[in-house]
Amino acid sequence: xxxxxxxxxxxxxxxxxxxxxxxxxxxxxxxxxxxxxxxxxxxxxxxxxxxxxxxxxxxxxxxxxxxxxxxxxxxxx
Numbered sequence: 001x002x003x004x005x006x007x008x009x010x011x012x013x014x015x016x017x018x019x020x021x022x023x024x025x026x027x028x029x030x031x032x033x034x035x036x037x038x039x040x041x042x043x044x045x046x047x048x049x050x051x052x053x054x055x056x057x058x059x060x061x062x063x064x065x066x067x068x069x070x071x072x073x074x075x076x077x
Contacts, residue, residue, distance in 0.1 A: 008065065008066075009066060012058065012061065012062050012065075012066075016055065016058050016059070019051050019054050019055045019058065022051050023051035023052060023055065028044075028047065028048070030047075032044050
C-alpha cells in the first residue's frame with residue numbers, strides 16, 4: 001500500500017497531521033492555562049504559537065525536500 005511512497009514522505013505527512021491535531025482540535029485544552037507565563041505570554045498563546053512554528057518548519061522541510069521540485073510525471077501530461 002505504501003510501497004510507492006518513500007518513508008521520509010510518510011513520516012513528514014504524519015508529523016504534519018499530528019501537529020495540526022495538537023493545534024486545532026480539543027487537544028488544545030491540554031494547554032488551556034493562563035499560568036505559567038512563557039516568554040511573557042500566557043501558556044495557551046505560547047501553546048498555539050509553538051505548534052504553529054513547528055508546522056511552519058515542517059512545511060519548509062517538506063518544500064525543500066520534495067514539494068519544491070518539479071516532477072517528471074506532471075510534465076508528460
